Structures are given as structure tokens and as C-alpha cells.
Amino acid sequence: MSTQISEIQLLNDIRPLIIDVDAAGVNELLQHHRPEDIAEIFWNLELDEAKFLIKVIDKEKAVEVIRSLDEELQERLFKGYDAKEIAEDVVAYLDSDDSVDILNLLPTQKAEEVLSYLDDQDYAKNLAAMLHYADDIAGGLMAKELVQVKHNWTVSQCIEEIRKQAEEVESVHAVYTVDEKNILKGVVSLKDIVLAKAHTSVIEITNTEFISVNAYATGEEVARLMSKYDLITVPVVDSMNRLIGRITIDDVVDFIREEAGKDFQLQAGLSESVESEDKVLILSRARLPWLMVGLIGGLGSSMLVSNFEGDISRLPQIAFFMPVVAAMGGNAGVQSSAIIVQGLANNTLKSKNIIPKLGKEFTVSLINGLACSAILLLFNVILGHGYDLSMVVSIALITVIIFASLLGTITPLLLVRLKIDPALATGPFITTTNDVIGLGVYFLLGRLLLGTF
């Protein structure tokens, strides 16, 4: 909340300065604001205002502001810039990973044009090479900026190299050692460089049992490795084991958050990652597939129920409890599957043995089913729905809760064996299946137990 208050404050302060075209005033106001905070107010600026701000802020800081903007805002902003401006005023100042992110936002032709305007054509070539990697694999997450030294150098040569590259590589956490063919040999921590004597050979302080990732490793794999081994940075190599970049943990943090959001989406029945700011057709497209699955399930339910038309006309009251039986099956099933899916995602579910899990799930769902059924029975008897029907509804409810819970436990474990994303099991798929099965159980029990049927 405090961020939002200071954001509104900043907006109120800056608006009049922008209107007065007061460049000096803007700079003075923004002097003690971090680029990340300045970026926040861009949501509330018109394109003209945004361009003015970027133009008058100190160049280094302006580029940091652009880097910190949400992708949507970057895209909007860059529509107001031509390729030459993007090249000379933005990309030339950014690290390669941030530049690639920006180039990926532009239409292909404009991106190529931007590269052609870069003074540093080596950098342009690097960027062009990096654009070949998808943005969710190691090659797409990495930055080219790193300090690399020959593995047979001394510490003082190494420090000299850090000094040379200090301008370009803003944050240095480790130095990578390579041989004459650029093959990655080891990692040296900055701490060991600080503590070593100047004439020490780098080999002596090199860690050769380091972890590296291939450029085509998935973002999930990189995130898993970095968090398992508590890595701050990880070197990226090509198939020949040549050093081509490095990934820092902050780029993976965003990835972890996005990944964690994906299960949430699947569970909500969204087939792709969408934001409420997306276009109507994109929103519709992300939602329609699972609605269709729900629809087909619903049609299945109605075909099933139609088999009991006679029973319903003889005892219409049986229809009253269809919603509660169907809904409770869905709820219990989603709960069970969510626990398994999250266990799989967090790697906390170590034993994938189905049988003991089912035993436990049976106990849990029996307890919860009994509790719910007892309340339902009480309610029905009080409302005078007839003892027979009330019993049928309550027995159906226990049965459905137990059945749905077991199904919710089995489904994700089976999906993961079939190498299908188990989070699918928590979505409309399991709710729908449980709807159909729950109603089937309910009506069959009714026919079995009620003399009138």
C-alpha cells in the first residue's frame, strides 16, 4: 500500500512539471527516486508525457527506467520511437539480456533495423545470435556480459581483466575460467580473488566442480538447478561446452513466479497466460477451450440424468439435491488433486506410491464426508424432506466425496507417469468428471434404496 501512496504522490508532483515542460524540475524531483519506482508511474502517463520524461531524465537513469517498465508499457512506449532512437538511446546502454527482451517486443523488421543502427556491431551480432533462442530457455534468459579469464592466468591478470570489463559488466559475482578454445573450465568466486595474493595462479582458487547449463535447457530446469544448489549465477554453455553467457538468479525469480502462476491458471481453466488488459479475442480464446470441456461434461451429465426421467417425474424432490451432490464432488476432488499437484510442483511429494496415499485419502474423505452428510441429514429431516430421501442424499454425498477424493488423488499421479502436466487434473477436467460420476452415483443409489423408484 505504501508504494501506491508514494506512487500517487510522485504522479501529483510530476504532472505540473511535465505540463510546464520543466526539465530541470523533473530531474530534481526524480533525483532521489529509484528507476524501478519511476517506472511505476508510467502506467498513468500519456505517450507524449512518457516520451518527455525519458528524454529529460539523465540518460543512464532513463535506460534503467525503461528496463524496469512492464512489457506492455515498453511496447506502448516503443511505438513512439523509431529504430534509430531505440538503438542509440536504449539498446546501446542495456545489458544483452534486457536488450533481447526489448527486441523481442518489436516487429521483426523493426528489430533488425535497430540492430543495424548499433555502433558496436559485435554487440549487434551477439544480440542477433541471442534472438534465436526462445525466451523460456537458458539461451533466452542469459546475458552475454560476464568476466572470463584464461585458466592459466594469475590473480593480478584476472583483476586487470575485471577492471577492463567493469564498465560493461555492471554486477560481477563470479569470474569464469576458459581454455584457449573458450571451453569453460571453472568458476572463481570474487571473495577468493579478494583474498588471494596477486601472483597466485587462478587455477589454485578455481572451483572445477561447478554447475553449468546448456543453452537449450528449459527455464524450469534452470530454476530448479539454481534453487536446489542455491546458485546466484550459473554459466551457460553451448553443445561444445563453450562459455556463451550467464544467468543471474533475479531473471529466474521472475520465471519461478510465472511458473507458479501456471498451475493457478490451469486450475482456473485458462488455456494460456492472459491478463485482463489483453484483447477481447485473446481473452476469449484462452477461456473457450475449457468452457467447451465443461460443456461436453455437462452434456454428459444431462444425458445421464435423462435416463432417470421416470424417477424424477415420480419423485421431483430428488432433483432438488442434484446441485449439492455434483458440487461437493467437484470441491472434494479439486482439493485432493491440488494437494498432489502442489506436492509434485514443489518436489515435496517424494513417494509417488499410489496405494498408501489412497488409504490415507480414504480416511480423510470418510471423515469429511461423514461430517458433511450428517449436517445435510439434519437439515433435510428438519425441513421435512422425508427420511428415505434424506438418507439417500446423505449416503450419496459420502460416496461422492470419497470417490471424488480418490479420483482427485489418482489422476495427477497417473498424468505425471504419462508425462502429462498433472496440474491439468485440478482444472475443469476433474470438476466435470466428478459432476457426471457424482450424479450417476446419486441416481443409482436413489433407484436402489427408494422403494418408489
Add this chain to the structure above:
Amino acid sequence: MSTQISEIQLLNDIRPLIIDVDAAGVNELLQHHRPEDIAEIFWNLELDEAKFLIKVIDKEKAVEVIRSLDEELQERLFKGYDAKEIAEDVVAYLDSDDSVDILNLLPTQKAEEVLSYLDDQDYAKNLAAMLHYADDIAGGLMAKELVQVKHNWTVSQCIEEIRKQAEEVESVHAVYTVDEKNILKGVVSLKDIVLAKAHTSVIEITNTEFISVNAYATGEEVARLMSKYDLITVPVVDSMNRLIGRITIDDVVDFIREEAGKDFQLQAGLSESVESEDKVLILSRARLPWLMVGLIGGLGSSMLVSNFEGDISRLPQIAFFMPVVAAMGGNAGVQSSAIIVQGLANNTLKSKNIIPKLGKEFTVSLINGLACSAILLLFNVILGHGYDLSMVVSIALITVIIFASLLGTITPLLLVRLKIDPALATGPFITTTNDVIGLGVYFLLGRLLLGTF
């Protein structure tokens, strides 16, 4: 997958060595395995085997293995150790943050006993102080191990201090400067220390515009700051601004993942974070509250439907389509609310203006509602359910999808204004509400449009 294969391989290789009580063999086998990988096989070891392994592995590595174990495994393992062993063989070798995590797993009395057995009583006092912080606030996430220097020192004094503390502080990313009262003055990057001349004053290379967090800041707040400002470490201060610890990003990565899981849980109708390994009663307790909410909603539905008893007995076919109408309302509502909830969680939802969002949501849901209704109509006409009823069902379906989508959009936005976690809106709450409303709309439309009613 590959991890799992190597894990099974390692287990198969190590089992005979454990049976033969072959300490040398175990050590040779594990020489090239990382502690994090060795920790994985503990899931499949008996307590005796685990204790043997810890005993024979090289002490430094054994402690790293213990540190990497899942909490559940740590808890299980420590039941086999007395307080003296935990103090002298484990806690004495660990960083303070990892030690505190372990002490938190022990019964209070045993934890205090462990502290009393520590040789280094300063360390014991530090740990005791850290135990006062909850494990989800900055004080509970921080480690005491850091390099701090006086702000008026020179770079060479600073390097001397790093050398002195090098043993204790394993990974150094930054050095913190404090005044004589231990008040935090600034942060110096290791890179700048490497590049500075020995007689330079530390003040010259100190960044005084650093970010710090208070010991009582929530884990969410720390995670938000570290990912917003791309921080690798952040210093922790007390209310007097005295430096008391630092948090590294790897501890926050776990936190971010847990946090991201919370929305997923709420949406799945789990009232607390549970794992399938938890006890039956804990699992039951986490699930019962939302099942009860669903039950109450279901009872609402059945009371509502009971008002249409006459209609159902006159036209039992109307009951066939209750499940599809109710389910689709739930599905559409969850989709809409999930998009808003995720937007709020990711901070990508900048404008919280309800009106324009509703306009867009109306269009999206109209498109999807029309598509679903058209298919349903086609299906019903083919199956010969009668044109009138088919039309009622389809019109009800569009209405319900639109209504549920709008409700799904409004609810989280209202909840956030009331300072209630908006993720509540994606859970059983919205499904249940939409069940009731959907069925109401359906039966009313039926009565309105069908002459037979």
C-alpha cells in the same frame, strides 16, 4: 527425470556398502556427489542407515547434506540424535539461518538444550535471539553471518576483515559499513573492493542509497523488494537502524514459490498449506471449512430448486440441464476471477477501475456464451429435446455465463478494496454462488418462457 534415475542408481550402489558397514567405500562413492543430491536418497533410507551415512561422511559435507534435507527428513533424523550431538556435530557447523531452521523443528526444551551444549556461547546467544522471530518475517529469514566494516576504514582494512571472517562467512556478495553504534551506513560491492586501491577510503566506494529491511518486515515484503530491485542480498536492521543480519535471494526464492502456491490453495478450497504427507486430521481440517461453504451453498441451491417442484414434475426434462447450467456458471466465474486475482498478485493489473473491465468482460463472455449456447442448442435439437426447452436452456446458458463472468470480475476487485485477500474469490465461494444464481436464472427463465409452466 534424469535426477531420479541417478538417485536410484546412487541408492542401488550405496545400499550394499551400508550393509557391509563399509565407511571407506561410502566416502569414495559419495566423493563426486553434491550434498543436495546425497540428501535426495534419504527419503529411501531407514533411520539407522541415515545415521550411519551422516556419521561416516566427511563432517563438512555431512552438515551440508543435513542442511539440504527436507524439513520432514530433518525432523525424522533428529529424533535419533540427542541434544549434545545436534549441537556439536550439526549446529556448530551451520550458518545461523540454517541452525535456526533446525532449532525450530525441535521441541522447545531440546532446542534450549542444544544451545547450552554449543561451545561458542556468543553464537548460542545469537541463535536464541533469532529464535524470537517468526519464520516468515525478515528476522526469521536472515543469517547473522556477514562481513561488516567501519565506514571510516580503508580498503585494505576492509580486505583484512573479509580475510578474518572468511572462515565463518562462506559466501560474500557485499560488505556492509556501519558506524561506531553499529548503525548501517552503506553497502560496498565486492567488485568495487577488487578494483579499488588499497589505501582508498571505504566511504568513497560505499553506496549509501541502498535498500534495507526491518527485522519485522513480512517475507512477502522482502520478496517483493528483492525481486523489484533485483537484489542478491539485503541487509536487515532493527528499529534503531542497527545492522543485525542479511537475507540472501536463495532463501527468498523458496518463499516466493510458497507464496505463489497460496493462491492455488485458496482456489482449490484449502484453508491452510498442507502436504499429502501431513497427518489425517490436519488434512481433514484444512479441507472441511470450504467443503462446509460448498455444502451451505448446495443447501441454498436445493431450497431454491424446491420452489420449482411443480415445474419439475410437469416437465422432468428441465432437471436434465441443471448440472450443465450450474457447472458452466462456476467455470466461467472462476476464469474471470482468476485473471483479476493473478493480475493483482503480479502487480500487472494497474487500473482497478471496475467499469471498463466490466464492459470488456461482458463482450468476452457474450462471445463465449454464444459459442457454448449454439453448440448446446444444436445438441438438444438433434437429441429431440423439443425446441422450446432447448431455447430456454441455451438462453439460460448465455445469461449464466455472462452473469458469472461479471460477478467473477467484480468480486476480487471489491474484496481488495475491503482489504480481504482477493484470491478468496476464486475458491469454492464463487463456484457456489454461481451455482445458486445460475439455477435461479435457469428456472425463472423456464417459467417465463415455457408455456407449460
